[in-house]
Structures are given as C-alpha cells and as structure tokens.
Amino acid sequence: MTEKDEKLIIANFSGFFGDRFSAAWEMIEGGPIDVLTGDYLAELTMAILLRHKMKDPAKGYAHTFLKQMEKVMGSCLDKNIRVVSNAGGLNPKGLAEELEKVAQTLGLNPTIAYIEGDDLMPRLQDLQEKGETFTHLDTGVALKDAKGMPITANAYLGGWGVVKALEKGADIVVGGRLADAAVVMGPAAWHFGWERTDWDKLAGAAVAGHIIECSGQACGGNYSFVDEIPSYHDVGFPIAEMHADGSFVITKHPGTGGIVSVGTVTAQLMYEVRAPKYLTPDVATHFDTIQVNQEGPDRVAVKGALGEPPPDTTKVCINNLAGHGNTMTLLLAGLDIEKKAKIVEDTLFKVIGGRDSLQTVEVELIRADKKNPPNNEEAYAYLRLGIQDPDAKKVAMFSTKFVELALCTVPGLALTAPPDRGRPIIRHWPTLVAMQAVPQTLVMGEETVAIEPTFFQGEAPVPEPVDVDIPAMPSGPKAPEPLGRIFAARSGDKGGNANLGIWGKTPEAFAFLRDLLSVEKLKELMPDMAAYDIERYELPNLLALNFYIKGVLGDGVSASLRMDPQAKTLGEYLRTKVVDIPESLLTT
Numbered sequence: 001m002t003e004k005d006e007k008l009i010i011a012n013f014s015g016f017f018g019d020r021f022s023a024a025w026e027m028i029e030g031g032p033i034d035v036l037t038g039d040y041l042a043e044l045t046m047a048i049l050l051r052h053k054m055k056d057p058a059k060g061y062a063h064t065f066l067k068q069m070e071k072v073m074g075s076c077l078d079k080n081i082r083v084v085s086n087a088g089g090l091n092p093k094g095l096a097e098e099l100e101k102v103a104q105t106l107g108l109n110p111t112i113a114y115i116e117g118d119d120l121m122p123r124l125q126d127l128q129e130k131g132e133t134f135t136h137l138d139t140g141v142a143l144k145d146a147k148g149m150p151i152t153a154n155a156y157l158g159g160w161g162v163v164k165a166l167e168k169g170a171d172i173v174v175g176g177r178l179a180d181a182a183v184v185m186g187p188a189a190w191h192f193g194w195e196r197t198d199w200d201k202l203a204g205a206a207v208a209g210h211i212i213e214c215s216g217q218a219c220g221g222n223y224s225f226v227d228e229i230p231s232y233h234d235v236g237f238p239i240a241e242m243h244a245d246g247s248f249v250i251t252k253h254p255g256t257g258g259i260v261s262v263g264t265v266t267a268q269l270m271y272e273v274r275a276p277k278y279l280t281p282d283v284a285t286h287f288d289t290i291q292v293n294q295e296g297p298d299r300v301a302v303k304g305a306l307g308e309p310p311p312d313t314t315k316v317c318i319n320n321l322a323g324h325g326n327t328m329t330l331l332l333a334g335l336d337i338e339k340k341a342k343i344v345e346d347t348l349f350k351v352i353g354g355r356d357s358l359q360t361v362e363v364e365l366i367r368a369d370k371k372n373p374p375n376n377e378e379a380y381a382y383l384r385l386g387i388q389d390p391d392a393k394k395v396a397m398f399s400t401k402f403v404e405l406a407l408c409t410v411p412g413l414a415l416t417a418p419p420d421r422g423r424p425i426i427r428h429w430p431t432l433v434a435m436q437a438v439p440q441t442l443v444m445g446e447e448t449v450a451i452e453p454t455f456f457q458g459e460a461p462v463p464e465p466v467d468v469d470i471p472a473m474p475s476g477p478k479a480p481e482p483l484g485r486i487f488a489a490r491s492g493d494k495g496g497n498a499n500l501g502i503w504g505k506t507p508e509a510f511a512f513l514r515d516l517l518s519v520e521k522l523k524e525l526m527p528d529m530a531a532y533d534i535e536r537y538e539l540p541n542l543l544a545l546n547f548y549i550k551g552v553l554g555d556g557v558s559a560s561l562r563m564d565p566q567a568k569t570l571g572e573y574l575r576t577k578v579v580d581i582p583e584s585l586l587t588t
Helices: 023-029 043-055 063-078 092-106 121-129 160-167 182-192 199-212 215-219 262-269 337-351 392-405 507-516 519-525 570-575
Strands: 007-012 035-038 082-085 112-116 149-155 172-175 239-243 248-251 277-279 284-286 291-296 299-303 306-308 313-333 360-366 380-389 413-415 423-434 440-444 447-451 478-482 488-494 497-503 534-539 544-549 578-582
Touching: 007 182, 007 199, 023 035, 023 063, 035 063, 035 182, 043 149, 043 313, 043 423, 063 082, 063 092, 063 172, 082 160, 082 182, 092 112, 092 172, 112 160, 121 149, 149 423, 160 172, 160 182, 160 440, 160 447, 182 199, 182 239, 199 215, 199 239, 199 248, 199 262, 199 277, 199 284, 199 299, 199 306, 215 262, 262 291, 262 299, 262 488, 313 337, 313 392, 337 360, 337 380, 337 392, 380 392, 488 570, 497 507, 497 570, 507 544, 507 578, 519 534
Parallel strands: 007 035, 035 082, 082 172, 112 172
Antiparallel strands: 007 239, 112 440, 149 313, 239 248, 248 299, 277 284, 284 306, 291 299, 313 380, 313 413, 313 423, 360 380, 440 447, 478 578, 488 497, 497 544, 534 544
16 A cells, blocks of 8 residues: 555535535645545434425535536646535435536536435335335334425435445545545545545544534634634545544644644534444444544544444435414513513413413513613514414414504514514424335446445444543632633534533543533523433543433424524533532633
8 A cells, every 4th residue: 555545635625504605715725635525414414405406306405515616626637636525415316317417518527426315205105115114213203103294305325335336436426314424434445445434534534524524613613712713714524534544644734824723623523412322324333432642733543443233224304394483583572571572472372372382482571681781782582483383374473464464562562583484394303214125326327326224134243432540620729711711512403302411621621511510400500401301321431421402402403493593502602501610720
C-alpha cells in the first residue's frame, strides 16, 4: 500500500438541506481531498421533499446539490474526487438523470450511480400483511392503529451499495435515505478493502461519519465555549483523514474560521445520540470505547472505536399526515400580566367552542417582562397559544376569532406575526423493519445490481468500555456558579425525543458532574423536564453524560408545539443553571 493509499481524505460539504451553498467548491479548492460527501436528509426533510414531488413528479431530491455539482463536477473529475451523497431524497433516479443532463451541458462524462430501496411507501401494505407491524419505538402503537395517513416511509440503508458503486468506477453516487454515516463508511470500506465483518474498522468509520455529517458543527459551530473560537467568519467544514485500521484525524482546511479541538469533536459526538451503543445498518458502534486526543492545531485524532454486528432490523422514518395545527404568539405589556393572559385565553377558547373541542391545546406564558422596564420592549411578556385538530376549518378559525376579539380585549396586546390559517401536521413515526426486507438496488447506466443488507448470524464479542481512570470527586470549598462556566453541552432532536449531552474538560470535572447530575437532579434544575421519562448514560471516555428525554418534542419537529421544536437550546439552558461548584474546578 502506497503512502497515499494509507490515508483516505473524506470532506463533508453539507449537513442539511439548506447548508452553505459554496461549501462544495470550498472543500475542493481548499486543499487535497479524495472523497466529497454531503448529508441532506433530516426527518422533516423527507416531508419537505414530498411537497416538491407532489408539485412536480420529476422532483423530490435536494435541488441545491444539483446546482452545487454544476459548479464543481469538472474539478472533481480533474482531481479524481469521488462524490457520495444522500441528496436523492425521495427520487434518487430523478437526481441521477438531472446530473447526466448537467454533465452533457458541461461537456463532461462522469460515471453516475444511484441507489434505491429505501422507499417503503409502495410496499407498506404488503410488508404489514407479511407481519411487519411498524410499531412506534416510543409508544408501542402499531402503524395500523395510528391516527394518521403515511405520506413517506424510508428505511435507513447502509454503505455497501456505495462500496459496490465505487468498485465499478462511479464518480458520483447518490442515494435516498442512506444513513448519515454510510456516506463515509462506504468510501472507507471500498478504499481499504474492508469486509462486512470488520466490525472495529467499520465502527471507526461510523464514528467519523457521525462527526463530519453536520458540517461546521465539528469545527466550532454551535459550540458552548464561544471564547475558544478564533473566528466565526467562514467556519471551516470538517475533513476525516481515514486510516486502514478505522482510526482517523478530524481537521479542516487551513485559513478557514472556527477550530477543531477535542471539545468541538466531543460536541458532535454527543449530538443526537441515545445510548453509548450507536446503531447503523452496517455495524453497532460503542461510543464508550472511543479515544479522542488533540494531535496538533486543528487536528484531533480519534481511535479505539469498537463495533459488533448490527441488529437484524433497520430504522424506518415514517411521516404521517395527522391533522392540522396553528400557533399564535401574543405580546402582553404592562401590569397584571397573568390576569390579562387568563382573560385572553378564556375569552378566545370560549368563542371557538371550548378547549375540549380541540384535540390538543397548549398555552404558555413566558415572563420576559421586567419591573420598571427601561424601554418598551422590556415591558413585554409572551403568550403562546397552540392547537392541533383533525378539522382544518376549526384550526383556521382559531386565528380568525382572535382577530375579531382584537379591539374587545385587554390593553397592551399585540401579535408578533400576522395570523394565518394554520398548517398540516406531519407526525414523525420512528419504527423498525427487518433488515432482510430492505435490499438495496444499485443502478449504473443499464446495469442494475442487488445489494444484500448485512445480516450476521453467529457469535461476536461484545466490546467493553475503555478503562478510564476517574479520580475522586474534588473536595474543598464551593462557590455558586452556572454549570456552563466549566461544562459544555449539546442537544438535539430525535423525533419526539431530545438528547442532552454535557461534558467537562478534565477527569476531576467529570467526577463532580457524574456525582452531581442524576436524573432527579436534572429534573430539579430543569423543572419543565420533570414530567418526562429521562434516560441517563455515562461516557467516561468522553468525560460526558448523556440524557435522553422522551416525548419532550411531542410527535416530532413539525408536530411539536414548542418554541424550539428541535431542542437546539436545551443544552445552553442547562448551562445557565447555578450549582455549588468546587472552587478548585473554577480555577483550572
């Protein structure tokens, strides 16, 4: 193996549908890379792409990817850079056909492959008749008993279709719901010739995929300690320098903003995860075995990831059309805020038939107003009123009736936005399907290749967590300070649930955190989380705790009535909480 072959440089240029458009060009021109990857698909994105496809059956893919490839396709071919992305969304074939047209217009001749098999909508009824119940992972309700109509159903695919496409000489590979990590695992397994049972190597690639999938987040974006970021201008996007044993280095192109540090990499490792065993269609990776170390400026080495065979099921993201919703946020100013809020609430719900006439009602009074405010804006409180119901007319009437009351209600009231007629509610339905029921299909030109899913039968060792020497909890005097003075946090959505990761910089800080932050203490600090079932996981190797809060986002982003339906603010909320912290930790 040559020196070049010993390292595969994989650069990510997209973390979601709408990410920085220029990033593809920046990653190609900023330094040497071998593979360009892009992740476009969040759970809600599939519903957005369905709307595009309903307007035009030829659409249903991430159209920004097509425009990006128009600008960089020639450079990729000149530099022998392979491109792998799940931008195909609901129509990978359509995207591949449009890429062919772009290539012809540019006078180029790339080999383009697309991967299908994830779209279960045409097979949903047949699969249920054959015994697949598509039971909701949180509620235990079977899909047939759900009050809603499925509009998308996509199974997560692994990376072996990508491997085959690259083996056959593909320059650009697009798929539908390729798992986020698959766009990294596929190129790595192809380049190094890994086998399907190379669990530890595949686990390393899964970790690399998870770190770089969200673009700038691994390079300082959304990172708690803002003072550590040299510049937020042109934050770099992440690069994984993969090695044959599954270890890798995370870095970014020189001259870009942001920073790559143990902290920023840990932040991404703690994003949108649950238990330490991280499941993909190709391997189950144990995040409590990962070792993360600073190798140099903007270079973080990651090694030691251990894996085991994946389960015999894979995740399916189903979106159900489940009625309609409407939310209004009102400004209340002046004195007697709580009394005014109660009058508005009672009056409005009376004229629309009462609270009981609606399927779901949420009312929240946010006391942002200040005593003796120095300006008009600091006299405001916010009253949020949200409803959901199967009846679209009833939901539309919610805003109409409020407008009718506008001149006949309390003083100091105003809307924060014009009233509207509401929106359809898309309810996320997380579930599983047998791996064997979801074969991939690779299409290259006139050739079609069936890709069997990974289905391991036999015994495989279960990895043990890495042994970490954690000292006793620090003693000595304490001082009341916000947790965020010494701890970073990262939170995100997982359907209707949220994860909340928090970690320290030293073993001593982790010792204190582990002793302090039980589920009960978390609920005490964040009383608005007290009603939810919360799981707690320890990752001493990352000096981290992870909390998984069930049901806090309702039925998912589009169906959530929370102001922050993706739980992006949850971690920073926890960091504001004041506790007694050992002074020895505050001075390090």
